[in-house]
Amino acid sequence: MKKYLIVIILLAIQAVVLGQDTRRLMNLRGHWKFSIGDRPEWSKTNYDDSDWEEIYVPERWEREGFNGYDGFAWYRTKFSGKGLNKDRYHLISLGYIDDVDEVFINGVKIGFSGGFEPFYYTAWNAERVYMIPPEVLNYNGDNQIAVRVYDQGGEGGIYSGSVGILYLDDYSAKEQVFLQGVWKIKIDDDPDFAKVAYDDSNWQNVMVPSNWKTIGIFDLNDFAWYRKTFTLQPGTSTTDMTLIGGKIDDFDEIYINGVKIGETNDGKWLGSSRSFSELRVYNIPNGLLKPGKNVIAVRVEDIGDNGGIYEGPVVIMPTSEATRYARKSSWWR
Structure with missing residues (x-):
């Protein structure tokens, strides 16, 4: 089944x-x-x-x-x-x-x-x-x-x-940074996982967006971390940018280059919490993104049933465009 x-x-x-x-x-x-x-x-x-x-x-x-x-x-x-x-x-x-x-x-x-x-x-x-x-x-x-x-x-x-x-x-590859694809994931909880220099080479691969069930994780009811190294192409802006982080089941904290840029947690229990249904939209502080290599880390807490970054879009884009892109429901439905 x-x-x-x-x-x-x-x-x-x-x-x-x-x-x-x-x-x-x-x-x-x-x-x-x-x-x-x-x-x-x-x-x-x-x-x-x-x-x-x-x-x-x-x-x-x-x-x-x-x-x-x-x-x-x-x-x-x-x-x-x-x-x-x-x-x-x-x-x-x-x-x-x-x-x-x-x-x-x-x-x-x-x-x-x-x-x-x-x-x-x-x-x-x-x-x-x-x-x-x-x-x-x-x-x-x-x-x-x-x-x-x-x-x-x-x-x-x-x-x-x-x-x-x-x-x-x-x-455009010069205006948006798509983060969908292969990420690293580890079922554990350690603040060091947010650090840029942390070695995640032995972590399990996971596709983003996807449900944890696609890699055989069922009813975790625990913490897991995602990490991905991504590249800003020449000409991509490093200021006035926003992360659209998709939908995450259930709670999250998101870090870019070791700095927390946002979190979603309504503090409710399974069955009453609606955090899983919220599209994550977090502004990125100016100066945080760097030309070339960058690291994003996502701490996810699952309170039961499904879990993970399960719907997109997962993309960095100019803040001025973030609302317009987020409203294009065909992206994630």
């Missing part, structure tokens, strides 16, 4: 991305490199896949000559960054994947759906659309895509849907 619930949650998460105004920039349907098995170096940009098989994407791998195969397999292909606009945010659409996936661009993990063993759960009917951080892209040459797939049974692979590179039509 929990696995079916997780699939429903994943479908809702993808609606957050698909609800934004996206346009297709390039079509990636066609023959990709393919290998069964599982080796971490297959995510790397410089890995030599010249002797791999080729497989058509999208199509079930059983119909491409791998009938009866269950387990791990990897896909790889490249696309040129020369047609990308540095002022736009780009996404990758991979359609539907049976069952579980992790996606790497130029060796950096940018998204995942489902859960690998030993905490397996399928995401076979959740459409994959992942934001690509601008700092990951090579705008002057090739970009390497690597997709790790696990199929537990039946048919597997990148099997249907739209496959390509998209861009957000109305949003």
Whole structure:
């Protein structure tokens, strides 16, 4: 029953991305490199896949000559960054994947759906659309895509849907800083977690926005922290900016570069508290954001049932635009 619930949650998460105004920039349907098995170096940009098989994407791998195969397999292909606009945010659409996936661009993990063993759960009917951080892209040459797939049974692979590179039509990479994507999470509570220099490299990965149930956490009723390092692109303002932090179940404190910028906690018990339904909108003190690398940390207290940063948008933008963007309900519903 929990696995079916997780699939429903994943479908809702993808609606957050698909609800934004996206346009297709390039079509990636066609023959990709393919290998069964599982080796971490297959995510790397410089890995030599010249002797791999080729497989058509999208199509079930059983119909491409791998009938009866269950387990791990990897896909790889490249696309040129020369047609990308540095002022736009780009996404990758991979359609539907049976069952579980992790996606790497130029060796950096940018998204995942489902859960690998030993905490397996399928995401076979959740459409994959992942934001690509601008700092990951090579705008002057090739970009390497690597997709790790696990199929537990039946048919597997990148099997249907739209496959390509998209861009957000109305949003500029120089004006907004999208924070949706892969974050770090740890179930614990320590004030040091807010510090910029804290080492979170051994923390678990989590997609934001998503419910904790998508990573196998049920009814936590405790504290957890999120962390993410993000990059301000050249030309992005560091003053008069606001964080729209999505919706968080239940209470939160949010820190940027070690400084608390806001919190939401109505102090009520499960069943009467409405903090989980409030969109977090916090002004960022001038001088706090820095050109280049920055760190955001979110302390979350769950008082029962669901938990986590479960709805977007999660984005930093000019304060003058924050109200207008927050009112665009298609972003998070």
